[in-house]
Amino acid sequence: MHALARAFSGAGADVVAAAAHRLAARREVAFRRLIDTWLSRGGPALRPRLVNALHDIGGDSHLTEEARALTPAAPPYSRLPAQQDHDLPAEARLRLARYRAGYVERGFERAGSAVVQMARPSAPDEPWRLSGLQIREPSVFGLRTSALHGPGEPRVTVSGERTRSVVLARGGFEASAG
Structure with missing residues (x-):
């Protein structure tokens, strides 16, 4: 929390100052410097999480070469490796589902x-952990409130x-790539 x-x-004032530039190119430079x-x-400790959040928003385009050089290549938060995907416990519960449509920005x-x-138990009598999965270019995304109640049986x-x-x-949440 201290790192955040x-x-x-002072981020509020910094964002307002960066947005105040009239020329788009200057605004872009100001926001990149802010990042x-x-x-x-x-x-x-915090850098990988910030980079991951920026990557989820719009790829590496938000990062300057200096920022990329500062950033370790390791994934910043717990994405489940492929070999563990099938071993998710039936007790896993949905905690966040987010969809972002593809778009074109500045060409x-x-x-x-x-x-x-998903929140999932790590071991008996230990705190649950969050695990994230990402689907690139989904063709199906559906969510019903039933997915938010009870075990997910992923x-x-x-x-x-x-x-x-x-x-x-049981189909209360579904996302898949074409």
Whole structure:
């Protein structure tokens, strides 16, 4: 929590100042510098999470070369490796489902994505952990309130290193790539 407070200290005023530039190119430079500042202030413990959040928003286009150099290549938060996808416990519960449609911004095509986070028991009498899965360019995304109540009984399909589909709560949640 301390790292977050340190990284984003004064962020409100900094964002307003960056947005105040009239020329789009200057605004872009100001926001990139702001991101560099946040990454630098966040330190090595927070930096991977910030980079992951930026990547989920719009890929690496938000990062300057300096920011990329500061960032370790390791994944920042617990994405389930392919070999563990089929071993999710039946007790796993849906905690977050997010869909972003693909779009074109300033001539760059951004792929759509679906992100699923589940709480799952790690071991008896230990705290539950969050695990996330991402589906690139989903063709199906459906969510009913039944998926938010009770165990998820997840079924995950993986092809190579990519998650192809996630079904929870007997179809209460479904996301899959075409």
